[in-house]
Amino acid sequence: MKAILTGVLISAVAMITFVPRQTFAQAASDTVWVGPSMGNASLSDYIGADTTSTGARANPNAIYALYRDSVYFFTGQINSDGNLTIVAQPGTSTPPVIAPAVLSDGSSPGTFINSDGGNLTLKGLYLLGVPVSNNYLGWGDAIVVNGDSSDVVVDSCVFDQWSDGAMDSFGSWENFYITNCYFLNDIHASSYFGGHDWESHGNPVDTLYIVNNTMFNNNSYADVPTGYVNFERFEHNTVALTQVNPMNDFLGTNDIIANNIFYSTLMVGQQIDEAYAEWYDTIFYKSFAWSESSTISTDTLGIAPGFVPSNIHMTEAMRTYEVLNNAYYWPAKIQNFWTAYNDTVTKMVKVSYQDSSVNLNHPPNDTLVDTATVKAILIPPQGFMNGRTQHMFADKAEWPNFMAANNDSVDPGFPSFVSDQVDSAIKYVENIRANLYPGYMWDYTQGKPMFSWLWPLPYLPYSNTTLQSAGTDGYALGDLNAYPSQLAQWEAAGGLATNVRKTPNVVPSEFNLSQNYPNPFNPSTNIQVSLKQPGQMSLKIYNVLGQLVKVVDQGYRSAGQYDFSVNMSTFSSGVYFYTLHQGSNMITKKMLLLK
Numbered sequence: 001m002k003a004i005l006t007g008v009l010i011s012a013v014a015m016i017t018f019v020p021r022q023t024f025a026q027a028a029s030d031t032v033w034v035g036p037s038m039g040n041a042s043l044s045d046y047i048g049a050d051t052t053s054t055g056a057r058a059n060p061n062a063i064y065a066l067y068r069d070s071v072y073f074f075t076g077q078i079n080s081d082g083n084l085t086i087v088a089q090p091g092t093s094t095p096p097v098i099a100p101a102v103l104s105d106g107s108s109p110g111t112f113i114n115s116d117g118g119n120l121t122l123k124g125l126y127l128l129g130v131p132v133s134n135n136y137l138g139w140g141d142a143i144v145v146n147g148d149s150s151d152v153v154v155d156s157c158v159f160d161q162w163s164d165g166a167m168d169s170f171g172s173w174e175n176f177y178i179t180n181c182y183f184l185n186d187i188h189a190s191s192y193f194g195g196h197d198w199e200s201h202g203n204p205v206d207t208l209y210i211v212n213n214t215m216f217n218n219n220s221y222a223d224v225p226t227g228y229v230n231f232e233r234f235e236h237n238t239v240a241l242t243q244v245n246p247m248n249d250f251l252g253t254n255d256i257i258a259n260n261i262f263y264s265t266l267m268v269g270q271q272i273d274e275a276y277a278e279w280y281d282t283i284f285y286k287s288f289a290w291s292e293s294s295t296i297s298t299d300t301l302g303i304a305p306g307f308v309p310s311n312i313h314m315t316e317a318m319r320t321y322e323v324l325n326n327a328y329y330w331p332a333k334i335q336n337f338w339t340a341y342n343d344t345v346t347k348m349v350k351v352s353y354q355d356s357s358v359n360l361n362h363p364p365n366d367t368l369v370d371t372a373t374v375k376a377i378l379i380p381p382q383g384f385m386n387g388r389t390q391h392m393f394a395d396k397a398e399w400p401n402f403m404a405a406n407n408d409s410v411d412p413g414f415p416s417f418v419s420d421q422v423d424s425a426i427k428y429v430e431n432i433r434a435n436l437y438p439g440y441m442w443d444y445t446q447g448k449p450m451f452s453w454l455w456p457l458p459y460l461p462y463s464n465t466t467l468q469s470a471g472t473d474g475y476a477l478g479d480l481n482a483y484p485s486q487l488a489q490w491e492a493a494g495g496l497a498t499n500v501r502k503t504p505n506v507v508p509s510e511f512n513l514s515q516n517y518p519n520p521f522n523p524s525t526n527i528q529v530s531l532k533q534p535g536q537m538s539l540k541i542y543n544v545l546g547q548l549v550k551v552v553d554q555g556y557r558s559a560g561q562y563d564f565s566v567n568m569s570t571f572s573s574g575v576y577f578y579t580l581h582q583g584s585n586m587i588t589k590k591m592l593l594l595k
């Protein structure tokens with residue numbers, strides 16, 4: 001453990017590296033090199049000097065580059081109403097560390113970036129959620145995005161000790177591309193709902209890519225869009241030790257959740273009064289009287305009026321949801337804790353049942369009454385999927401395009417530094433359940449100053465050799481950054497989409513979309529895409545009514561030729577249209593599925 005914990009507390013004097021700050025008087029396309037924080041200057045001051053009074057970038061194309069092995073402070077949140085790009089100096093040494101400053105009154109700002117419009121790009125940064133004073137911020141956020149239709153690209157960044165969360169989405173139709181990031185110790189001292197990785201707040205999201213990330217020792221959500229999501233891919237992520245739901249994707253319409261590892265999630269369990277109060281889940285689907293906590297959870301489109309935008313004409317039968325080749329596991333230590341807790345707890349809670357006509361088939365009480373006082377036991381997670389979600393995947397009449405396969409309870413065999421954290425997590429649960437606030441700070445900094453960081457990062461390889469090739473793409477489950485050679489192969493083979501292969505060393509001379517082959521087909525066909533320029537692209541399939549039925553691929557792709565294998569086994573026979581879109585270029589062609 002000590003060999004891994006290489007973070008060092010650097011004093012306020014020792015951390016000052018005197019690198020001259022370059023001027024902002026540069027051409028619009030120039031990179032602006034920003035020196036580390038010196039004296040009263042801060043990163044927010046530097047960027048603020050290139051910002052108008054409205055929050056817009058004076059130099060909208062500027063790229064702010066930060067030096068490695070350096071520390072930067074922010075004295076207040078950076079309010080951005082235009083494009084904002086912050087990147088690290090190329091290299092492999094410690095990334096630029098960005099942390100809250102200590103203000104004259106002893107307080108510190110709680111939010112790093114508040115983006116109200118334009119695109120946001122962050123690459124190679126270490127975002128630390130505590131100041132050098134080691135004062136706990138309470139509810140600190142690294143990134144808050146309010147702008148509509150913004151592209152948010154976050155790659156190879158670390159989010160460490162953010163008590164509220166790493167990323168929050170509040171705007172409409174935003175696009176998030178979160179890749180190769182490490183979320184660590186995002187924990188709240190008195191609320192296990194604090195400390196999330198990514199969350200939306202009832203707002204519609206267009207695209208959500210969370211691919212090849214590690215989420216280790218975080219209180220709550222790895223990926224929780226509480227509103228409508230047009231397209232989501234959660235793939236090759238390692239989620240280890242969470243207190244509550246890692247994922248609640250209630251309104252996903254084109255979802256792929258594949259090749260992930262979920263280890264010791266939902267450790268806080270749930271009490272029956274919390275279940276009925278919908279703390280962790282919903283109970284809109286009335287066949288289920290209480291809210292079961294589980295790793296994977298979805299619900300019907302009618303979960304909450306207004307959550308599905310009025311201009312979206314989506315039915316349950318049009319939704320696609322694929323949950324494939326994921327591993328999940330609860331070690332014996334946490335299972336024994338739940339049993340021991342329930343054997344000794346004496347607290348009683350009052351429960352108000354919302355629907356007494358529904359038979360309760362779950363502990364601790366099946367009496368059909370309006371209110372009851374029951375023992376406050378901790379109900380363990382109800383499997384990988386809760387009852388409502390299992391029902392939706394099984395009902396092919398109403399949800400024909402929901403597919404779950406090869407999701408197994410398997411111990412990945414993580415290194416001991418992972419399993420050792422279970423004891424700290426259990427102590428946190430014990431304290432917070434006993435209303436001991438502030439709670440036990442359960443994280444990697446235990447016994448160390450909070451103002452410290454880990455480098456190199458402790459990725460989570462595992463000993464289970466079967467899982468090292470168990471993905472739908474033949475690669476290891478979980479974050480491929482733990483297996484660098486596999487990551488390189490995966491990226492060379494096409495990257496984000498598991499159904500695509502890139503032709504090596506081919507740069508097309510034109511933007512083009514091939515006719516699918518075979519055509520007619522049943523149930524699979526192949527589509528070739530040629531991209532002359534790099535950039536954001538999408539390949540989507542529509543029915544004859546013009547309704548989107550499947551997103552084959554969407555996101556950033558380099559120039560090249562790509563071959564997609566498209567499986568339509570859950571769709572009915574008929575004519576479909578597929579469209580390739582990139583920038584101002586768009587091509588649509590027709591194909592025929594015959595069963």
